[in-house]
Amino acid sequence: MASEKIHLTTKEKSELWVEGLVTVILLLLLNFALIVMIDQMIVSDRQWASAIWTIKTTITFGGNHLWSWQNLFIIVMAVADVIVVYWRLIRRYRQMQLRHIIGELHYIAEGHLNHRIRLEVGPDMEKVVSSINALVDSAVKSMEEERKIEASKDELITNVSHDIRTPLTSIIGYLGLIEDRQYRTEAEMQKYVHTAYLKSKQMKVLVEDLFEYTKVRSTTTKLTLAKFDMAAMLDQLAASFELEGRKKGIEFDVHCDPTPLMMEADSEKLGRVFNNLIINALKYGKGAKHVYLSAEKIGSEVVVRVANDGQQIPTGSLNQLFDRFYRVEESRSQETGGSGLGLAIAQSIVTLHGGYIFADSNRELTSFVMHLPLKTGVTLKRDDKESV
Known part of the structure; x- marks a missing residue:
């Protein structure tokens, strides 16, 4: 499915503006402090100031236009300031992305297991989103398998109960006839005993097969190779x-x-x-x-x-x-x-x-x-x- 863009709330947009404004103010104060410090250093050291002035007079960019070291310093600082502001805003935006991802994760945790995170994020966040979606898929698959196992156990109990009840009913019935002496001849009693015996063997086969089945289905079963x-x-x-x-x-x-x-x-x-x-x-x-x-x-x-x-x-x-x-x-x-x-x-x-x-x-x-x-x-x- 296609990814959806993250829609920032009014509060989040305000946070970005405040973050940018505060960063610019702090940078301006820092720049001013640096300029003052450097100016004081130049004034206190005339020899260094003379050397700077010599360099200043030798740097010319076209025509008669003369660039001083202050101009170059200001440009460098301006570029650095732009980079710092951009980095701070991107950092805060990624935090907001992470906040949205966590919100999506909470939504899934509330029981919406069919929901997946499909937000449009950067490469680093994309790895996090993919990992979360894979984890949810794995958890859902495990839950489905657990349900199947439970259903399988219920089915097994139902089938075993059915197959055991049938011969057991016959055994109890025939033995009850013998107990109450409801037979006319010795041969008829022997017939009842023989039938009960056959039904007992049938139950024995079922129990043995059931035991063997559960044993070989166990993940801990070891083979004698x-x-x-x-x-x-x-x-x-x-x-x-x-x-x-x-x-x-x-x-x-x-x-x-x-x-x-x-x-x-x-x-x-x-x-x-x-x-x-x-x-x-x-x-x-x-x-x-x-x-x-x-x-x-x-x-x-x-x-x-x-x-x-x-x-x-x-x-x-x-x-x-x-x-x-x-x-x-x-x-x-x-x-x-x-x-x-x-x-x-x-x-x-x-x-x-x-x-x-x-x-x-x-x-x-x-x-x-x-x-x-x-x-x-x-x-x-x-x-x-x-x-x-």
Whole structure:
């Protein structure tokens, strides 16, 4: 935005006039005092006066016009006086500018956080104004982030309360039936106990995931870094899920380039990421026949993909997959037993390593793609075109 000129008040204009007038009077008195002192010095020293007179008679500027040392002295003093008056007025004007800036700052401090100082000032004051505006921008941004954090906490509490209340209600209900002996047969009682047990496990998963999520989201979370072979890790993961995959008619396909693929990271936390992604593929990859695990070294990073050839994820849901408690299903049913925190945890862990993760889904494959630095501590920059 364009800067606005400072409009001086009547009082401030009067102050400038008084400042200028007082300065001129003081300078005239000073000049008079100097002239008197010098004149007295010349009179008291005739030899010096004679020398001055000799110089005086030798200084001629055109024609027969003769300039005395008094004329030169007066001109020099007049120039000096003009400079002093100008400096004093400029100094007072800058003080007035600063007064206006402070007034603007008080206006912002009163709660008008959208207001910015846009006064037309000199280069030095411009730095002050820019610093103040930058400070206000930073404070407003921090306040907005604080509000988002508070809103996020409220949302987290609401979602957790909802997800815990549902299984807890079932547990209390079934245990209440058993407590009141409202069952006809031993088999019916066992059914109630088994249902309460399953709901308890569901709550346990939610609490553990919630604990893990808050832990990896903390700024104080430290990674246990070590060198490991990503190719070997993916082979181990495929082997550990092979039996569960066979039950669902799903085969695992692992590919790494190069092999071995050595990198530095927290292998335990990354293992949690891959576990979450593979479990999601087995649970939600309807109609899938394959789960593909691949890792490729590209420059100073490793690109890891966990993909399946199951049902496509709707395009509108891709950007929300990593939100807490988000599920692609329209209902928040717990049929799959998930907490809705798995992908949020995965994203936080990948971010802790300085990398990023995104999802891509089409008719052929649904892929979760991670970009991780070969050596943790280097933050990768994401190219948004990759996620399209």
